[in-house]
Structures are given as C-alpha cells and as structure tokens.
Amino acid sequence: MIDILIVEDNKEIGTLLCDFLKEDGYTVFLAVSGEEALEYVNKHTIRLVVLDIMLPGIDGFTVCRKIREENNTPIIIVSAKVEKEDKMNGLVLGADDYIEKPYDIDILLAKIRGIFKRRYESDMMVDGNLKIDKIRRIACFKDSELTLTSKEFELLLLLVENKGKALKKDWIFNKVWGFDSFSEQQTLTVHIQWLRQKIEEDPKNPLRIKTVWGVGYRFE
Amino acid sequence: MIDILIVEDNKEIGTLLCDFLKEDGYTVFLAVSGEEALEYVNKHTIRLVVLDIMLPGIDGFTVCRKIREENNTPIIIVSAKVEKEDKMNGLVLGADDYIEKPYDIDILLAKIRGIFKRRYESDMMVDGNLKIDKIRRIACFKDSELTLTSKEFELLLLLVENKGKALKKDWIFNKVWGFDSFSEQQTLTVHIQWLRQKIEEDPKNPLRIKTVWGVGYRFE
C-alpha cells in the first residue's frame, strides 16, 4: 500500500516534495504525468493524492474526475494562483482540499496530516527508522511492527515526544506511571532495559536511549 | 509550565481552540481578556501566546507590547481581515506570526508546531568554542562533545552563565551542591581542576576558568 501519490510534472519540485513526505514517514510514489498517475491508481491502493493541476497531456481536472469515478481517495489539488474563482469552486467539490502555489511546505504537511487523522484514524510520529502511531498505538522499527506492551509503548512515546531532552527519572516516572511509588527508580530502569532490547541493535551500547548519569535518560 | 496561553474573548471559539490544542498534546490556559492574560503571564511560565487582537478593555496590541516588555515568549496574532495593511506590518514586528480570521485550524496548528520546533528543541548557550545545551545536558568544545559528569556540567553551566564575574567559592558551592559541607573548599577546587582538564588547552595556564586569588573563580 502506498500512502501518497504525487502528481507533478516538474521533477525537481516533485522530488523535493517526495523527500519531505518520506521524512514524515509516508510511503510515496511520484507520477510526472496524468497518464502515469491514472495507470498507477488503477494498479495500486493509494490513501491520498497530491495533484498538480497544470499538467502536460491530460490535465489535472480530468485526472481528478477519473480518480473519483474509481474511488473516493482524498485528493489535494495544487494550483497556481487562481484567476477565475468559480472555476476553482467547481473543482473543490471534487477534491478534499486545495492549496495555491507557491505554498508553505509546513502548511501542506498540516493538511495531509489532518486528512490522515480524520480519514484513517492515524497520527504518526516519525523519527528515523522509528514510527509511532499514537491513535492506533502501534510502533514500527525499520518497517516491522514492534510488539510493545502498554507501558513500553507509553514510555517510548514519552521519550520520542521529548527527543533530545535529558529527562529526569522521577519526571518520567510520574508521566508514565502517574504517581509515586517506593522503588520507582528500579521499575523505570527495568522498563528502559526492556525497551532497549527491542529498539537497539546493541542493547549494551544504546544509540537511541542514552542514559544521562545522575539525571535520567535522553532519546536521540 | 503552561505550553500555550490563548487570549480570546469569544468563549466558544476559545474553548474550541483549547480542545484542539489539548488534543495535540499541549497544556493550555484560556484567558478571556487582556487583563487576565497579562496577570497570567506574570505569574506563570508560558511557551507560546495565541493572541486575538480584538479584545474588550486593553486591546491586543497593548497586550502584545506588554508581554514583549517582560520576555520574548513567541506570540501568534489572530486578527480579523486586515483593513490597513501598514498597521499590520507594524504589529507583525512584535509578534512571531499572525493569522487572519477565519482561519483553518490545521494551519494554526502547523504554525504552532513550527514555532515549538524551532524555538524549543534545544536551548543553547554559546561562548566561543564552547556550546552548552541546557535541555539536552550536553556540552561541546570545538564541535566535539565533552563527556562531563553531572556535577561538572552544572559547575560549568554556572560559570558560563556568570561569565566575567568573579564568583566566591562558597557561593559557587552553595549553588551547585545546594548546601554547606565541611571541607567544601577542597571539593570545589578538585572539580574545577577536572573541568580545566576538559576545556583548557593547557590546564596549567587556564584561559577560561581563571582563579581569583582569595575569592574564587572567574570564567571568561
């Protein structure tokens, strides 16, 4: 399954966009023409299309319509500055959203994230080889699913959400366990240990979950 | 610590916005007037302000200015459609970003996420070849990481934060160790010594951690 199909004839822009999306954890395919896009749509399952209107050959409007005939994959239209607003209005009915060139990549990413959240009930967090889906409570490491227990998942999520920060042990403990316990120190330590077994190549020399002596841990 | 302070007199909109932000994991406080906002800012540590310009009583411009007088907390201005653009330009200088009503919540969230990412992912202190990241608890000297112990890190941080000042030994000791001890003199001296080994080219002739005879040390 491909998450996002980008349809964009300018290869430079397309590749750049690809890179950004991959960095955010999506799997992406880039089509450089309407024909290629339609062919790809027929053969693969796609969760979202980012569609540039200005295309050589079949234009974007037609591509949008044809995709809609097949299924209701969400579509985000990318267009140059709109001249005739009514034309756009007609288009927007077919698409889920649109954005004008030149656009801020953060804003496009926000729109995409919003659609995924609403449509697919998933809210991904990506950090290198590690993907965490908060809503589905699933974590993947190098594209294979980790079997984490509840506590392990919460602990990992907390660490990743505070990536780079040195976190105090008792702070972590209060966040994950939500209360004070007597031998919290050791309990946390043990859980960290178990997490390391699952996400570190060499748990003896952890690269991701670093220990900060006398303080706690830092994820990087 | 509160992540985001929302200043919005329309309680319905404010509450809605609150909910969205909380869903995204922020801790939020809602102020319904400029007075309340300013009072709250003075009493709490806040990381970002979302400020509506149209307020009863003190207007948003004034709130923005007053907050800026206190500290440099990032501010996002929310305004109705701008009539006089020059007025807005003047305002934007004080704020980090602005957005017009009615706005797409995803876009506001993207702006917020962007600011948090840029502003808070680390908190560096730079002094020549020396970089100290308080949050990550990492110090670098000439672009290579120093392996400092907890006490060494705190000691170095204290020295750099008070760069140029001659610091009394017992003052330093109380700050780092937090209490009085019997042979504090020597303990501190030894730690200073260890630090010098790590950040001075020639620990015998220290250029950074100078000793101030009969008083203590001065960092420069």
Next chain:
DNA sequence: CCGTTCTGTTATGAATTGATTATATCAGGT
C-alpha cells in the same frame, strides 16, 4: 479455571562518580 503475558520487585554485580586525603605548587607579604 488455567496458561500466558504483563508488570513490579528484588538481588547482585559492575560501572561511575565524587568526596577525601596527601602532597606539591603558587602568590603575596614581611
């Protein structure tokens, strides 16, 4: 009801830290 998984606890050993001590060196006054 039983087996499995999860979670907290404890024990042990290893690694690190940091206080202490002892000795050497230095600055400044006489």
Next chain:
DNA sequence: ACCTGATATAATCAATTCATAACAGAACGG
C-alpha cells in the same frame, strides 16, 4: 629569601547509580 595560607594535582576509596537476571504477583484471554 622565607614564611604562610591559598590553590593545584594526583591518587584513593566509599557511595551512588545503573544494568541485568530472576522471580512472583496481577491482569488478561481463552
């Protein structure tokens, strides 16, 4: 030049902190 008190340095050692394995109770699902 000498003395005194302050600081530097090296080495030692005890306390702290962390990693790891093993165990037992709790929660869970069939």
